Amino acid sequence: MAESDEQYDALGAVYERAKHIPTGLAERATLLSAVGDLRGKSVLDVACGTGFYARLFHDLGATKVVGVDSAGEMIGYARYVEGREPRGIGYEQHDATTLPVLGEFDVVTAVWLLGYADDEAALDAMVGNLVANLAPGGRLVVLVPNPEPDWDLYAQYGRYGYRITPTGPMNLKQPVVVHVLGDPPFDFDSFYWERGAFEGALTRAGLQDVTRQPVVTPDDDESWDALRRCPSFGVFTAVRDSA
Secondary structure: OOOOHHHHHHHHHHHOHHHOOHHHHHHHHHHHHHHOOOOOOEEEEEOOOOOHHHHHHHHOOOOEEEEEEOOHHHHHHHHHHHHHOOOOOEEEEOOHHHOOOOOOEEEEEEEOOHHHOOOHHHHHHHHHHHHHOEEEEEEEEEEEEOOOOOHHHHOOHHHHOEEEEEOOOOEOEEEEEEEEOOOOOEEEEEEEEOOOHHHHHHHHOOOEEEEEOOOOOOOOOHHHHHHHHOOOEEEEEEEOOOO
């Protein structure tokens, strides 16, 4: 059954609220700093969700944007917004572990995707599929759970609009529940991987210049100090060899 406009609007209001809480503003600023100037470039956004970043990439000058997600509900919402506010963004439903080659893109992004890999082999498969869609010299940008979490500090992160609670031990990856505060509050599951896991996967895929990007906050106010020291996320960039 097709979703009604009211159902889609309600879905978007919930899922995109996390982009507007304080930590979401820092996530956005850091990611956009990492992708750089998008004018005239092609972008593939894998695990695009509701299309929030895909729309932003287009509005920042990307000439071709394709969003991919495994969830039909997310793709349905993204297409709904595209129909209401046409930008020329294409959306396709694919699982990242079986993502086909959709083209050669100047930039490929994956926001909160890699942490959900089942194991190291699945992580390598996901990264390999992302790289297969990169043009020679293209840039991969991934946003992942912070590989160096400080759980005591995270317990105080209500000021940033969320809290994170570990729910199991670290065994390559550690399960957590993220509590997004607000009205209404909601929770989702995530996984914090061992230090070096994501950089290792990017390196094994043959990428060059694997770099963790510095955290960017909306301003330099001292209220952001704790988040700058230990954000909930980490952003890594890498480049495909141009040869």
